């Protein structure tokens with residue numbers, strides 16, 4: 760594309776429109792693909808769990824490994840340029856989010872419910888796949904879940920943004936294999952900045968991690 764070809768702003772906008780539509784079309788899946796992939800992602804999560812917990816002998820591991828490689832080849836026969844785009848409707852339920860995406864096997868997934876007036880909550884159980892210190896959840900995993908929860912709360916407030924700061928206070932170790940709950944609430948908004956507080960609680964109701972984030976709606 761030559762410089763002269765993009766000098767006219769109307770033409771430039773048209774080019775961007777066509778380009779945006781192309782990206783969107785390339786990243787949008789058919790309903791039956793979404794359903795089939797959600798099922799596959801669930802099975803891959805179970806596979807991941809089996810991988811970190813298996814105690815079968817080495818030759819059996821090698822045999823399974825070869826089968827998994829063949830499956831990866833089959834899926835890769837037709838590849839998109841990037842993950843699918845889900846419903847970016849302010850609910851945070853992007854299909855391929857690494858936190859809440861039903862189609863992303865690395866997502867637990869955490870189902871986050873936006874609350875009117877700038878809040879969000881979630882209830883979830885993490886498996887041994889997310890272990891950090893023995894028998895407890897990895898701190899980075901808690902941070903990732905909180906970042907998403909905080910972001911959904913900011914969006915539910917009508918003031919979405921990019922995470923500019925994320926402060927974490929790990930009060931107690933977070934156990935896995937039990938039902939955890941998490942809540943976020945917008946504290947204040949100043950211009951393009953939104954501050955949000957959140958926490959994760961263990962089944963006994965005690966807070967394990969607290970977080971405060973500042974989201975900034977980019978200038979452009």
Ligand SMILES: CCCCCCCC/C=C\CCCCCCCC(=O)SCCNC(=O)CCNC(=O)[C@H](O)C(C)(C)COP(=O)(O)OP(=O)(O)OC[C@H]1O[C@@H](n2cnc3c(N)ncnc32)[C@H](O)[C@@H]1OP(=O)(O)O
Pocket residue numbers: 847848849850851852906907908909910911914919920921922923924950951952975976977978979
């Ligand atoms: C378009 C927004 C997205 C919307 C999403 C909609 C869907 C919602 C649905 C579902 C929710 C999903 C939830 C997702 C959750 C996960 C989110 C992530 O993982 S985000 C990835 C990690 N974060 C980054 O990669 C940021 C990288 N940084 C940047 O892009 C820029 O630095 C940015 C946008 C943060 C600021 O850039 P500037 O150019 O727009 O803003 P300047 O003019 O520099 O700053 C504005 C004010 O903010 C302060 N500021 C900016 N960054 C700061 C920082 N890091 N710490 C402290 N202050 C900061 C500045 O000092 C300034 O303050 P003064 O107005 O002067 O008072």
